[in-house]
Amino acid sequence: MSDNLLTLSGVHTHIGAYHILHGVDLAVPRGQLTMLLGRNGAGKTTTLRTIMGLWRASQGRIVFNGQDITALPTPQIAGLGVAYVPENMGIFADLTVKENMVLAARGARNASAIDQERLQWIFSLFPAVEKFWNHPAGKLSGGQKQMLAVSRAIVEPRELLIIDEPSKGLAPAIINNMIDAFGQLKAKGVTILLVEQNINFAKRLGDTVAVMDNGVVVHAGAMKELAENEELQHSLLGLAL
Numbered sequence: 001m002s003d004n005l006l007t008l009s010g011v012h013t014h015i016g017a018y019h020i021l022h023g024v025d026l027a028v029p030r031g032q033l034t035m036l037l038g039r040n041g042a043g044k045t046t047t048l049r050t051i052m053g054l055w056r057a058s059q060g061r062i063v064f065n066g067q068d069i070t071a072l073p074t075p076q077i078a079g080l081g082v083a084y085v086p087e088n089m090g091i092f093a094d095l096t097v098k099e100n101m102v103l104a105a106r107g108a109r110n111a112s113a114i115d116q117e118r119l120q121w122i123f124s125l126f127p128a129v130e131k132f133w134n135h136p137a138g139k140l141s142g143g144q145k146q147m148l149a150v151s152r153a154i155v156e157p158r159e160l161l162i163i164d165e166p167s168k169g170l171a172p173a174i175i176n177n178m179i180d181a182f183g184q185l186k187a188k189g190v191t192i193l194l195v196e197q198n199i200n201f202a203k204r205l206g207d208t209v210a211v212m213d214n215g216v217v218v219h220a221g222a223m224k225e226l227a228e229n230e231e232l233q234h235s236l237l238g239l240a241l
């Protein structure tokens with residue numbers, strides 16, 4: 001088996017009449033945290049949605065854990081162990097934190113059916129989830145909602161966690177908490193693919209990086225190499241810095 005848990009080769013995606021992805025090549029190494037960076041509109045979200053089968057690749061190939069998933073329906077892709085947290089987080093605002101968690105655990109009808117050891121671990125990663133267990137999710141702060149969204153994604157064991165801009169709009173203290181939690185997830189063997197705009201967040205957390213522009217990956221390599229090269233950051237990311 002290859003060292004890459006996920007690979008995209010020459011992936012094109014059209015949305016209606018618009019040709020958005022123009023041959024994306026991306027490798028997500030097993031056990032690492034890969035950062036997907038790029039200016040606004042570069043195609044990052046479209047890439048994540050194409051991996052999940054929410055948009056269809058019109059050309060190219062997506063392989064997860066040795067299996068071609070390019071044409072699989074989204075529930076089957078999720079069933080292989082891929083969790084996706086979209087930018088809007090997909091939380092049910094009118095339901096409590098507990099109800100949100102129960103709904104995320106396939107087959108669980110109530111909180112006691114959630115793996116309790118796992119739940120305690122999630123509480124230790126994100127204490128706010130325990131603290132606001134019986135509160136409506138809509139009343140949480142932005143950072144707490146993001147923590148709930150990630151908690152929902154990991155309520156069952158996953159091999160790959162895909163998260164769209166988890167640091168967006170968060171205060172620095174909450175970002176530190178997130179960085180800590182992602183580090184612990186990685187230590188548990190979860191492979192993570194994160195879309196980011198915040199280069200400092202990316203530098204602190206990323207092992208591998210891919211930078212997109214105009215619907216293709218224009219740079220890929222070690223995060224450390226990009227983090228140490230300000231000229232390269234500027235030429236690849238420009239004002240996004």
Ligand SMILES: Nc1ncnc2c1ncn2[C@@H]1O[C@H](COP(=O)(O)OP(=O)(O)OP(=O)(O)O)[C@@H](O)[C@H]1O
Pocket residue numbers: 015018020038039040041042043044045046047
């Ligand atoms: N539903 C859609 N219909 C038409 N064009 C779309 C649609 N969704 C995205 N696009 C276009 O596709 C391009 C890539 O968008 P995408 O959201 O993937 O970029 P991004 O890199 O995630 O940027 P951002 O950080 O702003 O979300 C943009 O030009 C965008 O306008």
